[in-house]
Amino acid sequence: xxxxxxxxxxxxxxxxxxxxxxxxxxxxxxxxxxxxxxxxxxxxxxxxxxxxxxxxxxxxxxxxxxxxxxxxxxxxxxxxxxxxxxxxxxxxxxxxxxxxxxxxxxxxxxxxxxxxxxxxxxxxxxxxxxxxxxxxxxxxxxxxxxxxxxxxxxxxxxxxxxxxxxxxxxxxxxxxxxxxxxxxxxxxxxxxxxxxxxxxxxxxxxxxxxxxxxxxxxxxxxxxxxxxxxxxxxxxxxxxxxxxxxxx
Amino acid sequence: xxxxxxxxxxxxxxxxxxxxxxxxxxxxxxxxxxxxxxxxxxxxxxxxxxxxxxxxxxxxxxxxxxxxxxxxxxxxxxxxxxxxxxxxxxxxxxxxxxxxxxxxxxxxxxxxxxxxxxxxxxxxxxxxxxxxxxxxxxxxxxxxxxxxxxxxxxxxxxxxxxxxxxxxxxxxxxxxxxxxxxx
Numbered sequence: 001x002x003x004x005x006x007x008x009x010x011x012x013x014x015x016x017x018x019x020x021x022x023x024x025x026x027x028x029x030x031x032x033x034x035x036x037x038x039x040x041x042x043x044x045x046x047x048x049x050x051x052x053x054x055x056x057x058x059x060x061x062x063x064x065x066x067x068x069x070x071x072x073x074x075x076x077x078x079x080x081x082x083x084x085x086x087x088x089x090x091x092x093x094x095x096x097x098x099x100x101x102x103x104x105x106x107x108x109x110x111x112x113x114x115x116x117x118x119x120x121x122x123x124x125x126x127x128x129x130x131x132x133x134x135x136x137x138x139x140x141x142x143x144x145x146x147x148x149x150x151x152x153x154x155x156x157x158x159x160x161x162x163x164x165x166x167x168x169x170x171x172x173x174x175x176x177x178x179x180x181x182x183x184x185x186x187x188x189x190x191x192x193x194x195x196x197x198x199x200x201x202x203x204x205x206x207x208x209x210x211x212x213x214x215x216x217x218x219x220x221x222x223x224x225x226x227x228x229x230x231x232x233x234x235x236x237x238x239x240x241x242x243x244x245x246x247x248x
Numbered sequence: 249x250x251x252x253x254x255x256x257x258x259x260x261x262x263x264x265x266x267x268x269x270x271x272x273x274x275x276x277x278x279x280x281x282x283x284x285x286x287x288x289x290x291x292x293x294x295x296x297x298x299x300x301x302x303x304x305x306x307x308x309x310x311x312x313x314x315x316x317x318x319x320x321x322x323x324x325x326x327x328x329x330x331x332x333x334x335x336x337x338x339x340x341x342x343x344x345x346x347x348x349x350x351x352x353x354x355x356x357x358x359x360x361x362x363x364x365x366x367x368x369x370x371x372x373x374x375x376x377x378x379x380x381x382x383x384x385x386x387x388x389x390x391x392x393x394x395x396x397x398x399x400x401x402x403x404x405x406x407x408x409x410x411x412x413x414x415x416x417x418x419x420x421x422x423x424x425x426x427x428x429x430x431x
Contacts, residue, residue, distance in 0.1 A: 012417035018391035048427040050323035053282040061280035
């Protein structure tokens with residue numbers, strides 16, 4: 001059987017509006033796939049049927065229809081740029097079929113993809129908000145005359161640098177640059193120095209560019225200085241690893 | 249070249265109510281006879297006519313001249329709406345099937361260039377349907393004017409589905425030939 005001849009027959013039946021069942025679905029998919037010969041045949045058939053219909057002029061439309069319409073369009077808000085529903089649907093069957101199929105096949109996928117994207121955006125926004133709050137808090141801390149900035153340098157002479165913005169009452173912020181990421185299973189740990197023992201002041205990791213900024217909780221004796229050591233990723237209560245940075 | 253009808257639709261899409269008035273004056277007399285022929289009740293036909301033009305106003309921005317003339321756009325819409333109406337009636341009454349309209353009265357000639365010219369074409373095209381073999385004309389009328397589907401036509405005429413499809417196709421091909429020759 002000639003494959004496309006079947007469609008030519010379906011196109012004719014479709015044009016007179018009589019296609020139904022599987023044939024209808026099959027033909028609409030075929031049209032939606034962009035078959036130009038079928039689209040052209042359909043257009044020509046519709047033009048021919050229109051010409052046929054236009055030949056009948058026995059009935060004159062009732063006058064009140066126009067006045068009703070003019071009143072209706074004069075008052076009703078207009079749904080601009082929105083193709084009307086069923087008339088155009090039949091007319092633009094290709095488009096309609098594409099839309100319907102796309103909706104059926106992909107709405108679930110699209111919805112879940114958007115949900116995932118929305119979730120990601122929400123997380124990104126929360127992270128941004130947190131970062132902004134941290135920076136604002138650091139800035140606010142710098143306005144306080146009691147706040148000092150302590151600089152930490154690498155004993156090995158690398159260009160890694162950290163600053164602790166510290167306020168004995170409010171705590172502080174650690175800002176690190178140029179520090180290589182900790183090896184697998186390791187983390188950097190900040191220590192507040194000055195008491196009998198170094199006080200653990202927070203574990204941190206740096207990003208790929210060697211930077212991090214994080215809050216340091218207040219507490220303990222007012223520190224005289226700070227140091228950073230390399231420790232197991234879970235952190236330790238007292239320093240065990242090598243000192244990577246320290247204040248003078 | 250943009251036809252007057254296309255220009256009206258373009259202006260309607262921009263919200264021009266005067267253009268809609270002109271569009272109605274031009275196309276309502278063309279589509280109303282088809283609607284009346286299908287629904288057969290003047291009050292129903294007036295409802296459908298109003299709905300069809302309301303949709304045209306609402307959907308003017310969706311008109312694409314590449315897909316067809318304003319005449320075909322409106323006739324296709326009118327036919328669809330009218331069939332919707334009779335199918336709804338048929339669902340309510342279950343058994344009602346409008347009879348096929350035989351023997352049309354000739355169109356009254358209209359004065360004036362464009363209309364007269366169109367009336368002349370109409371003569372040729374109208375006879376085209378009458379010239380079709382009865383079996384082809386019958387299936388096209390049952391589908392296009394009575395709104396029966398291929399399956400319903402097959403059952404009603406007690407003919408195989410394939411035969412119905414082929415008759416529709418052959419009849420439509422002949423109609424298209426006549427229109428092509430007349431234009």
